[in-house]
Amino acid sequence: MIKALLNGLLAYKDALPLISKLNLWKYFAVPMLISFITALSIGFSAYGFSDDLGGLISSLWIWEWGASTVRTISDIAGALLIIALGLIAYKHIVMALSAPFMSPVSEKIEAHLYANVHQHRNTSNASQLLRGLKINLRNLAWELLLSIPFLLLSLIPVVGVLATASLFLIQAYYAGFGNMDYTLERHFSYRESINFVKAHRGFATGNGIVFMLFLLIPFVGIILVLPISVTAASTTTLQLLKKQSL
Numbered sequence: 252m253i254k255a256l257l258n259g260l261l262a263y264k265d266a267l268p269l270i271s272k273l274n275l276w277k278y279f280a281v282p283m284l285i286s287f288i289t290a291l292s293i294g295f296s297a298y299g300f301s302d303d304l305g306g307l308i309s310s311l312w313i314w315e316w317g318a319s320t321v322r323t324i325s326d327i328a329g330a331l332l333i334i335a336l337g338l339i340a341y342k343h344i345v346m347a348l349s350a351p352f353m354s355p356v357s358e359k360i361e362a363h364l365y366a367n368v369h370q371h372r373n374t375s376n377a378s379q380l381l382r383g384l385k386i387n388l389r390n391l392a393w394e395l396l397l398s399i400p401f402l403l404l405s406l407i408p409v410v411g412v413l414a415t416a417s418l419f420l421i422q423a424y425y426a427g428f429g430n431m432d433y434t435l436e437r438h439f440s441y442r443e444s445i446n447f448v449k450a451h452r453g454f455a456t457g458n459g460i461v462f463m464l465f466l467l468i469p470f471v472g473i474i475l476v477l478p479i480s481v482t483a484a485s486t487t488t489l490q491l492l493k494k495q496s497l
Contacts, residue, residue: 282353424456430481447491
């Protein structure tokens, strides 16, 4: 697991040179725009609704003493909760809508690295979009189910540190899952792809860790996160597919 995770991380070192070598930047224009608009929408939502959610949380405090302090803390907690849930939704919205643009990128990387590898499935832009929506809706549901308990635990001192780390790894896994599927959709069915990623959780998590860290970089992170992470995931996934075929 640890070795696989490290391999997922190390795949990023060759991503930028490969993008430039294969002239892939032109495929990333629309996904970059989707990423920027989605992130902007989430930011405005956190700003606009944090007070409302904070008021709802603070209403649970029925005593007058400390009410103003509780309200301030509740507003901050509300904003953090919206941002956390927004980050979860962000990944899946961007990945699903970017599928018709990311799949050709993965295909060109495959043709460059493994020219003789047989691609088992012919897919269209429409099927790629539907596949992306299906995979990401499924992943979103599971990620929310797993994340909400950790979100609540993260508000508790001491325990919150472990809960936050667990929440980060959950988000990283599903980010890597989505990045890997741009390659898997040409080789496996929906169910087979899920089983493949489950069998290679370490690689998915390693790829997703860098994806999540990129989002912490103001502005530049949301623009570059998808091109670099998808390129890294494609090379890693292709290596796994080749190893499995052998």
